[in-house]
Amino acid sequence: MPLSPDQQAEIDAQRAETRPTRRAVAEGMEARLYRAEPVLDHGFVRAIDYMGDDAAIVQAARVSYGRGTKAVQNDAGLIRYLMRHWHSTPFEMCELKLHVKLPVFVARQWIRHRTANVNEYSARYSILDREFYVPDPAHLSAQSEVNAQGRGAVLEGEEAERVLSWLREDAGRAYDHYEAMLSTDGQQGLARELARMNLPASVYTQWYWKVDLHNLLHFLRLRADAHAQWEIRAYADAICRMVADWVPLTWAAFEDYRLGGVQLSAAGVTCLKRMLAGERVTQETSGMSKGEWREFEGVWGG
Amino acid sequence: MPLSPDQQAEIDAQRAETRPTRRAVAEGMEARLYRAEPVLDHGFVRAIDYMGDDAAIVQAARVSYGRGTKAVQNDAGLIRYLMRHWHSTPFEMCELKLHVKLPVFVARQWIRHRTANVNEYSARYSILDREFYVPDPAHLSAQSEVNAQGRGAVLEGEEAERVLSWLREDAGRAYDHYEAMLSTDGQQGLARELARMNLPASVYTQWYWKVDLHNLLHFLRLRADAHAQWEIRAYADAICRMVADWVPLTWAAFEDYRLGGVQLSAAGVTCLKRMLAGERVTQETSGMSKGEWREFEGVWGG
């Protein structure tokens, strides 16, 4: 359970209160606002604020004086056109602010996306909580043998138990010593900015993360993907559900053109044209490397 | 008059409508929302949307679960601390979206600030209106003799009249030919993307411009400054008034630490310390160049 009763009470109090605004309001996001969606064993993601909606994208694309078209159908068509032709600036006109609690090793992947604003809980200034990510046995996977950055089968039996107990015990001991080093009871007490270095990458941190919709979709394309590490994908999937409620027309276009889309190389286009013409193409005759052909075949068959 | 009756009606309709939201609401900005503030002879700036308020900055700085402190005084102190110590990320947690109508030569200065999102009216796709900036005689200034990028005295008499009539006539003729080139009446009609090249830099364009508060303050520090060209400063000053109503605590800190503040070099610090000790310092004994000393003396006296 990631939230303390006090924290939950603060969130409930914020959700209970509404005030009138002249701004664009997205009902699908209002329903989600402030609520923590649990992710992993102690993490969450929750929307803190947002700016804009599908109509705001249309409005910006047209640099219009009012609220865009009356017809939802026209908005959908324009949004699909913008997405198909890689027009990014209208999507930048929407913004989302999230509060995320996440293990440090996930935070380190996440922060590589630089086109966002971040305010992280400071372990120089404050003391971190005793909370560590320990994978569910169903996600405790072996190293993949074919993909250097992937996972293989789930660990079994004693090996799984040994791994889980090491993860738990090493983290627990590290935290015991973290607290003991910080203590000023009968000693000077180590600086917080130094003591934190004893904590493992499984420890939870939290931050406020604010991003425009274009860059958020780029993040989701990479992180809600089968190649992403499962743990960050769990966060990305939760954000996908928020985005679908917030800007449903944009989400539908994104699913069609990005998540469900396929990028073909020039060589791939040539192969497909030959196949459409009835030719049988193999890796040897494709002009592709083995790796490329395996990916191509995965989509189109041999 | 920058707005047509239709445009004004669209704005009034948007201002008349409110809806409930759970988000942070800044009353000072709600009162301004959508309303066009006139700038120059045909331009305006109007707020289209915003995210956050002073409390949201405090909330982000603390990575908190609720709405920050109850006491405004504490918020003010923290915001002053953050501003004084150049903490930029909490201010990035607020966002403003503007609709701006402005001459092209102002737009060209403005766009140099890259950390913002922009959607400009497309003169490839659409036809520009017959609207050009012609300076008020009070701002029709001669080239400065001391500052290569500044203005001197106001032009007088026949010279002023001659300049104003050239600006008006050349723009008018350019627009006449723009229309004549575009016309498909008895001819093919030139492509819009080519015809626009005949229009002068005084022609008005418009855009949606979205920026976070930290980068907006940086923009205002440079453009609401005595060294900025008067025309862009007119826009910056109008935005300053919006920001003061939107995030009053942040605005007060910005005025104290940035707009009213002074940056001293190491040499300047040394000089001031000598002056505090009772010594009389001149340019010759200051270790500064003539230009630096002139700026130093302008603030501190000789």
Next chain:
Amino acid sequence: MPLSPDQQAEIDAQRAETRPTRRAVAEGMEARLYRAEPVLDHGFVRAIDYMGDDAAIVQAARVSYGRGTKAVQNDAGLIRYLMRHWHSTPFEMCELKLHVKLPVFVARQWIRHRTANVNEYSARYSILDREFYVPDPAHLSAQSEVNAQGRGAVLEGEEAERVLSWLREDAGRAYDHYEAMLSTDGQQGLARELARMNLPASVYTQWYWKVDLHNLLHFLRLRADAHAQWEIRAYADAICRMVADWVPLTWAAFEDYRLGGVQLSAAGVTCLKRMLAGERVTQETSGMSKGEWREFEGVWGG
């Protein structure tokens, strides 16, 4: 002819001089360095400096201590893998600095790409030259009837002559008045920052533009494209030739995966699979809009 004899002499002097360096050296770019490639009637693009080469991309991807692999073949394979899987950071490790002379209306399109460093010639500080873009008759096109932002057939006969003479005369007159307003001969002389507003968007400006290879390729994908305005495409094409000489392995991968590649939507994938299975698909049965189907058919046939 875009360069004065003095400018050409300065360029020749720089090209004549070499000095030893320990840095990565790309011979293909050294051969081009400083030389101005003419673009349009008075413009050019020339490489001023560069950082890195194909091997530097490999080296960064591996965070290696030395110069990457010995085998060019391995480098090519890794670069293709990075490009195929949208790994952007290794390509960011190369940098190019260009000096570009270009019409203002092209500069206004170019500057929308914000992830670059720009230093533009200041018309507040200096006086612009009497140089304007006037299209070659072969590129003087009518407005497209099917594409709101495109060009149709080339203008003919009297219409073409009329357009060209207006473009020339209006620009010439605007420049005459620009000079007359600036003159301090018997008058005060208008400030340069104001006088420039009389000049049309066809006037040439120049800037230094520095960008990393990843963002440069993104720029080229959008601007060396059939949908880009012909004038900016002329610059993009010239830069493409430089990049091909500078980082040939990266260029080959870019041509295969981006310039020659095709992005398919989920709907497009489904249609292609049906076609591969022998079905005849039409717009009505495709699930695509007319616009999407037209683009799909353009690549794959009906």
Next chain:
Amino acid sequence: MPLSPDQQAEIDAQRAETRPTRRAVAEGMEARLYRAEPVLDHGFVRAIDYMGDDAAIVQAARVSYGRGTKAVQNDAGLIRYLMRHWHSTPFEMCELKLHVKLPVFVARQWIRHRTANVNEYSARYSILDREFYVPDPAHLSAQSEVNAQGRGAVLEGEEAERVLSWLREDAGRAYDHYEAMLSTDGQQGLARELARMNLPASVYTQWYWKVDLHNLLHFLRLRADAHAQWEIRAYADAICRMVADWVPLTWAAFEDYRLGGVQLSAAGVTCLKRMLAGERVTQETSGMSKGEWREFEGVWGG
């Protein structure tokens, strides 16, 4: 000793080789290229590549055809002017690429500076080395009592020994288990992307980091500062020495206007003017908070 003999040999081989280039060459940086400057117990920073020099800044500021002025004195004056008036774009025209080996907790502070390109060693793909930061006893400090994010006195006696042994032992045990979990000897072997979560924030990582000079100076202003954590400051100080050799005129201006400079608030300006007029000002009469006054007094005396 941070480098293996093989790594040192690769570096020596690269240093031994020079090739001719037409580009700007900075002798002070050539002398340093590739060489690892040791930082902390196992870390280093080394320059891998650079673009530009002091003259390139001048050249960009002038958008010139050749190599800027002949006179170093003129270059120095212009660079000082640009720095004093916060002109950032000319400094963006130089670029530096570093290879850095650093503890993870330092990397997490460093990466907050987003305007740079980063390629980090992947612990999903590769196995991290058994190297952990353990502070020198001289830098093992207690928590500051006045500054929530600062350090106080150095730890002494048994407390210091206890802390050091915990830091060493916990890291060692965590690494033992990391290796044991990865092992495929008689077991499946945990995925690398999971096993790494057991390692503490003191473990060393490495990356390529590329940044333009303007953003580098901003980084150095914040991180080569007394308020920065000592460990990241050790890296910043090493980079400062590189920059001083690379662009000596820019470095001198930076020292004068930024590192040695002082930012005064409007209230601070008023107080100083009163003091210059002979008045005695105290915190009570200053209009500043206690915190601000303490900082003010620290520079100017009471």
